[in-house]
Amino acid sequence: MNYSSVIEGNSHIKNWPHLKNWVLMPLLILICAFLTNAIVIFFCGYNPIRTYIAALNVSFGSPSGIGETLVKSTPFLMTGLSVAIAFRCGIWNIGAEGQFLLGALAATWFGTKLAAYLPHTAWIGIPIGIGFSIVAGGMCGLISAVLKITRGVNEVISTIMLNYIAINLVSAMVDGGPLQEAAKTGSQSNPLYEWVKLPRLFEPHRIHPGIILAVILAVVLTYVLFRTTFGYRLRAVGEGPEAAQAAGISITRNTLYVFFLSGALAGLGGAIELMALAPHLTKNFSPGYGYTAIAVALLARLNPLATVASALLFGALTQGAFGMEAEVGISGKITWMMQAIILMFVVAATSLNYFQSKRSSES
Amino acid sequence: METEYILELQNVTKTFGQLVAVDDISFQLHTGEIHAILGENGAGKSTLMNLIYGLYQPTHGQIFISGQLKHLQSPRDAIANGLGMVHQHFMLVDNLTVAENIALYLSHFSTDKKNSQLIQSEVDHPLKFNEKESKISSNFVKWRFKMDEAIQLTETLSQKFDMTVDPHPRVGSLSVGLKQRVEILKALAVDARILILDEPTAVLSPQEVKNFFQILYTLQEDNRTVIFISHKMKEVLEISDRITVLRLGKKVYTGKTGDLSAQELVREMLGEELSDIHKKKSKVIDEPVLRISDLSVKGSQEEVAVNNVSMETYRGEIVGVAGVDGNGQKEFAESIMGLQPITAGTVQILGKHTTSTESIRRNGVAYVPEDRRTTGIIGTFSIADNLMLNISHFERVARHGIIAQNVKYTTAENMIKTYDIRPPNPNLSVSALSGGNQQKVVIARELSTDPELLVAVNPTRGLDISAAQFVHQALLQQRDNEKSVLLISTELEEVLQLSDRLFVMSRGNLIEATDYRDSIEAIGLLMMGERIPNEL
Numbered sequence: 001m002n003y004s005s006v007i008e009g010n011s012h013i014k015n016w017p018h019l020k021n022w023v024l025m026p027l028l029i030l031i032c033a034f035l036t037n038a039i040v041i042f043f044c045g046y047n048p049i050r051t052y053i054a055a056l057n058v059s060f061g062s063p064s065g066i067g068e069t070l071v072k073s074t075p076f077l078m079t080g081l082s083v084a085i086a087f088r089c090g091i092w093n094i095g096a097e098g099q100f101l102l103g104a105l106a107a108t109w110f111g112t113k114l115a116a117y118l119p120h121t122a123w124i125g126i127p128i129g130i131g132f133s134i135v136a137g138g139m140c141g142l143i144s145a146v147l148k149i150t151r152g153v154n155e156v157i158s159t160i161m162l163n164y165i166a167i168n169l170v171s172a173m174v175d176g177g178p179l180q181e182a183a184k185t186g187s188q189s190n191p192l193y194e195w196v197k198l199p200r201l202f203e204p205h206r207i208h209p210g211i212i213l214a215v216i217l218a219v220v221l222t223y224v225l226f227r228t229t230f231g232y233r234l235r236a237v238g239e240g241p242e243a244a245q246a247a248g249i250s251i252t253r254n255t256l257y258v259f260f261l262s263g264a265l266a267g268l269g270g271a272i273e274l275m276a277l278a279p280h281l282t283k284n285f286s287p288g289y290g291y292t293a294i295a296v297a298l299l300a301r302l303n304p305l306a307t308v309a310s311a312l313l314f315g316a317l318t319q320g321a322f323g324m325e326a327e328v329g330i331s332g333k334i335t336w337m338m339q340a341i342i343l344m345f346v347v348a349a350t351s352l353n354y355f356q357s358k359r360s361s362e363s
Numbered sequence: 364m365e366t367e368y369i370l371e372l373q374n375v376t377k378t379f380g381q382l383v384a385v386d387d388i389s390f391q392l393h394t395g396e397i398h399a400i401l402g403e404n405g406a407g408k409s410t411l412m413n414l415i416y417g418l419y420q421p422t423h424g425q426i427f428i429s430g431q432l433k434h435l436q437s438p439r440d441a442i443a444n445g446l447g448m449v450h451q452h453f454m455l456v457d458n459l460t461v462a463e464n465i466a467l468y469l470s471h472f473s474t475d476k477k478n479s480q481l482i483q484s485e486v487d488h489p490l491k492f493n494e495k496e497s498k499i500s501s502n503f504v505k506w507r508f509k510m511d512e513a514i515q516l517t518e519t520l521s522q523k524f525d526m527t528v529d530p531h532p533r534v535g536s537l538s539v540g541l542k543q544r545v546e547i548l549k550a551l552a553v554d555a556r557i558l559i560l561d562e563p564t565a566v567l568s569p570q571e572v573k574n575f576f577q578i579l580y581t582l583q584e585d586n587r588t589v590i591f592i593s594h595k596m597k598e599v600l601e602i603s604d605r606i607t608v609l610r611l612g613k614k615v616y617t618g619k620t621g622d623l624s625a626q627e628l629v630r631e632m633l634g635e636e637l638s639d640i641h642k643k644k645s646k647v648i649d650e651p652v653l654r655i656s657d658l659s660v661k662g663s664q665e666e667v668a669v670n671n672v673s674m675e676t677y678r679g680e681i682v683g684v685a686g687v688d689g690n691g692q693k694e695f696a697e698s699i700m701g702l703q704p705i706t707a708g709t710v711q712i713l714g715k716h717t718t719s720t721e722s723i724r725r726n727g728v729a730y731v732p733e734d735r736r737t738t739g740i741i742g743t744f745s746i747a748d749n750l751m752l753n754i755s756h757f758e759r760v761a762r763h764g765i766i767a768q769n770v771k772y773t774t775a776e777n778m779i780k781t782y783d784i785r786p787p788n789p790n791l792s793v794s795a796l797s798g799g800n801q802q803k804v805v806i807a808r809e810l811s812t813d814p815e816l817l818v819a820v821n822p823t824r825g826l827d828i829s830a831a832q833f834v835h836q837a838l839l840q841q842r843d844n845e846k847s848v849l850l851i852s853t854e855l856e857e858v859l860q861l862s863d864r865l866f867v868m869s870r871g872n873l874i875e876a877t878d879y880r881d882s883i884e885a886i887g888l889l890m891m892g893e894r895i896p897n898e899l
Contacts, residue, residue: 227768229761236752240741245702246732248724248754 022306026299029345030313036345037338044330051328055335058323059316067205071277073315075100075286077214078269079293080300080307080314081221086262088225088302090238091255095144095159096266097290098166099137103267104274105170106136108179108281111192111274125195130271137267138260140166145259149252155259163290171283181280189281198276210272217265221304234258266290295343298350314339368430369394369588370415370557375424377410384410386612387424392557397579397589399603399620401596401632403855407612408592412559415590416448417441428557447550448559451566453542457535461545464534466513468549520551524581539664540571547578558582559590564598565689566664576602594687596625596891608632629887633855647863648678651714652816652847653699658708660694668694670871671708676816681838681848683862684873685855687890691871692851693733696820699723699849700730713815724754729814731805731822739805740793747775747789749804755812774811782807782833799826802834810837817841820851835861855886 038048059069079096086093110132115125140162147153173179175187182190198208225231236244237254245251269289274281296314300306317339321332370392377385385407392398402408413419415426417435426433428444435441438448455464517530526544534545543563550558564572579589579602593599599606600620608616608631616623616631623631653676662668668691676682686692697703699710701720710717717723724730732738740749751760751771760771775789782803784796793804806822819838823831838861841848851868852858858865859880867876867889879885885895 227766229757229764229766232748232751232757232766236741236744239743240737242734242738243741243752245720246700246730246738247752248719248721250719250721 021301025349026301026310029299029342029349032345033338033342036341037334040337041330041334044334046328046330051324051330051334054323054327055317055320056323057327059319064205065319067202067207069312069316069319070211071206071208071315072318073311074211074214074276075269075273075289076292076296076314077218077308077311078272079266079289080296080311081214081218081304082262082266082269082290083293083297084300084302084304084307085221085225085234085265086258087297088238089234089254089258090241091258091262092154092156093141093144093159093259093262094156094294095140095162095263095290096269096293097286097288098159098163099140099263099266100270100273100286100290101166101170102140103133103137103270104281104285105166105173105179105270106132106267107196107271107274108173108189108192111196112179112190112280115193115196120193120195122195122197122199125193126198126275129192129196129275130268133267133271134264135267137270138264140267141259141261141263142256145256148259149255170281170285174281175283179281187283191279192275196275198272200276206277208272208276210276213272214269215308218304218308225304230257266293292339295339295346298346299342367393369428371427371430372415373425373427375411375414375421375426377414377419378422383612385414385421388609388612388614389424390607390614390617392588392590393605394588395583395586396604397583397591397602399591399593399599399606400609401593401599401606401628402609403632406609406632408609409561410612411609412448412561412590412592415441416446416559442553442555445554445556446559447547447553447555447557449543449546449550449561449563451561451563453546455534455542455545458533460531460533461528461537461548462510462513462517462530464545465517465530465549465552466510469513469516469552516552517548520548524548524551524578524585526578538571539566540568540574543567543575544578547582555587557588557590559592561592562594563591564593564595568666572598594891596628596888596893599628600625610634625888625891625893626884629884629891633883633887646845647680648845650678651675652678652712653849654711654714655699656709656711658695658698658710659706660691660698660703661706662691662694667706668871669698669873672871672873673708674866674873674875676847676849678847679842679845680863681842681850681861682864682866683858684849684851684866684868685858685876685886685890686851686853686868688853690868692820692853692868694871695868695873696730696733696818696849696851699818700728721754727755727812727815729753729755729809729812729817731809731817731819733820733824735798735801735805735824740801742792742794744793745790746779746784746793746796746804747771749793750775750778750789750808753808753812755814756808778807778811799830802826803830806834806837810841814841814846816847816849818849818851821853822850823852823854823857831857855883855890859883859886 034052038052041048041051058065060066079100082096082099083093107129110129111125115129118124118128143162144153144155144158147158148155171187174189179189181188198210201207201209225235233244233249233254234257236247236249237251241251270286274285278285292314296310297307299313300310317335321335324330324334325332368391372388372390375385375388376383388411400408400411410419414421417438417440420434420436426435433440433444435444456467459467514530517528520526521528521530526548528541528544528548534542537545543566547558563575567575579591582589591599591603603620606616606618606620606628607614608628610632616628655675656673658669658672659667660669670691672695674682684692684695694703698705701717701723712723712726712728715726736742741752744752751757760766760774772789776787778784779787779789784800784803784807793801796804802822809817817838822838823834826834835857838848838850842863850858850861864875865877865880867874867886869890869892874889876886876889879889879895888895
């Protein structure tokens with residue numbers, strides 16, 4: 001029998017789903033989402049096309065717009081990476097929100113208190129502040145990991161619960177707690193010491209080194225996942241736990257790694273956001289980055305590199321909201337709806353894939 | 364048309380591609396009898412039952428129910444024609460109560476016009492419900508869903524057939540024996556006149572089996588017919604009125620229970636002739652590779668799956684473990700691999716007590732698991748990725764934890780060539796391969812680590828003859844290389860052909876049977892959990 005034809009046939013099949021999965025499907029999702037949203041905008045009494053052009057203009061139309069889009073994409077990217085890594089490895093970490101906040105909280109504690117006792121230089125302040133956030137986010141993830149391993153607690157539940165704990169812990173700390181500002185007037189912390197703040201790269205734009213760090217992390221994580229035995233183990237545990245176990249890969253150990261890694265990425269995201277942009281930690285520090293991150297990661301099909309593009313889209317939407325408000329007059333809340341609509345179409349597409357593969361495996 | 368047969372099959376054949384699963388079987392079922400079907404794994408029992416139950420349609424042949432020709436297109440059809448099946452794995456919703464499960468089943472099937480006719484019209488049929496019952500059932504037909512009616516129906520049926528099933532508790536909280544009764548009640552709720560019971564006693568304790576037989580007698584008194592599929596000779600002889608034996612898709616015997624002895628039945632099941640048993644003498648080296656002492660393991664239902672087992676394997680031999688599926692082989696293999704917690708006893712590999720699967724693997728143990736699709740491969744991974752799915756491979760393909768792509772692909776391509784994996788594309792997702800080729804991926808990966816001990820569970824299941832021979836050669840090669848092989852298989856012929864020493868596993872007990880290897884009847888009896896009579 002002639003197998004070369006089969007191979008050729010396969011290389012055909014091999015490329016086609018890549019194009020389909022990575023380009024056509026996300027494109028289709030976005031088109032559907034934008035169309036659906038356009039209907040809502042229309043019924044709100046605005047012109048959808050003008051609204052979209054205004055959003056595009058503000059997010060990509062000028063150097064400062066692009067800069068702001070990048071800045072706003074960064075927390076989505078960091079939390080998106082956190083979710084992508086976890087989901088990819090079979091861990092349903094819904095706790096990026098809490099881990100993001102705890103990372104910021106740890107950085108605040110260091111940046112407004114401890115940093116005073118260390119040499120007043122950014123070369124020491126920034127790395128240690130970042131280190132604090134990584135440990136805080138990672139430990140938050142490990143709580144769920146330990147509960148899952150020892151008691152079988154479903155991580156979806158434990159991570160959501162920990163989100164509430166983190167949100168209220170931040171409140172308690174900055175609203176009358178030990179981290180409240182010295183003046184005790186607002187519910188916010190003292191501003192960070194200057195030597196714990198991330199510098200700006202191109203004044204007056206707010207572009208900061210955290211953006212570059214996040215993109216580098218996305219590349220490194222992709223490499224680690226697909227080119228190292230460490231990543232291989234993680235993926236194996238995620239996609240075939242029984243087979244991985246039989247191969248001698250420890251599920252317990254790798255579960256711990258994933259939870260820590262996922263939590264640390266979100267925590268680091270919180271610290272970057274705080275150290276680069278916020279003068280101080282407030283009660284409403286995160287507008288729900290950790291939850292939106294699920295949409296970001298799913299749209300990127302849980303690939304860290306694709307998460308960069310997906311985060312950029314969500315950053316642009318957030319930035320575009322200002323354009324819509326200023327130029328068209330529609331409420332910026334419409335972008336939050338947009339994000340939710342994207343998520344719905346992502347989920348719809350996922351189940352579509354699921355049923356397709358189910359049908360093909362049955363036939 | 365008058366006939367005493369409630370079910371009749373005439374020259375029924377079912378083929379799947381080249382494979383003839385059921386070969387020209389004719390077979391009659393008397394009303395009110397308990398009819399046992401005996402046969403090895405793959406003898407065609409399940410296919411035959413699926414044909415009767417409407418899951419498959421026969422390629423040739425006809426099925427008559429109460430003398431009428433029927434073309435059953437689905438289980439729904441079969442149920443409407445008075446058939447009921449109790450599967451080995453229960454089809455119950457754990458979170459619903461007993462009555463809710465029965466109501467769910469009724470709502471699913473009673474909306475059929477045919478079925479409502481069945482329930483209402485057959486007033487004169489000897490198997491009918493009494494009037495009260497049939498009224499309740501027809502209420503379901505009209506979709507008048509009242510929980511208390513479902514409860515009442517459950518209670519009535521439970522009382523009538525002496526099953527003592529309480530309609531109120533959640534099914535999840537019931538014992539296995541009670542769950543089985545709920546399954547039978549479900550079938551009775553739609554007035555099944557023929558009940559197919561697939562290995563009903565496999566999950567039951569001896570005491571539960573006794574009660575279960577009592578229920579079967581009650582069903583029989585009510586003039587219902589039972590098809591009883593089992594591997595266990597003793598039970599078949601005790602409960603059945605007639606016995607049919609299948610072998611390789613053919614009916615080889617039907618007769619009254621008691622006409623043939625247990626030994627004669629085993630001979631019918633297994634056949635007389637076995638192909639050449641390899642006679643090449645192996646050089647066993649007196650160095651134990653695997654040493655198991657007093658091993659006990661619990662199964663998923665907390666039952667004793669492996670019961671106080673001791674054995675050794677030595678270099679240069681293949682040790683075979685024969686047995687019928689589900690007698691503890693899976694748990695036995697998994698406990699050797701560190702995948703199942705051990706309740707008592709020890710497992711030593713090359714003199715070292717085993718701890719984690721990782722260390723067992725590193726000590727040179729390879730494993731071909733029973734369940735290829737979940738445990739052998741990762742479906743979403745490529746062939747190349749699956750070919751390194753064993754931590755013993757990691758050092759070979761990776762330096763300092765970084766996978767060398769060229770090494771990964773050259774080793775993968777070598778294995779693909781050596782083991783003739785088709786299509787030979789390392790980037791292809793392994794789920795795109797046929798079952799046989801997936802198994803080759805597993806075998807290639809496990810043998811290329813040059814293991815000291817190979818634990819193989821049903822390594823040729825689903826393979827065609829040439830692929831199976833290839834695997835057999837690979838196992839013999841391991842032996843000739845002075846390695847040790849533990850072959851656990853439900854294919855008796857395979858075990859007999861390859862093993863230097865032979866064990867039989869039955870209900871978690873391991874019995875050495877090397878001395879009986881020339882007597883297929885004796886081994887058959889051991890597999891059935893019987894004692895060997897003195898004359899054998």
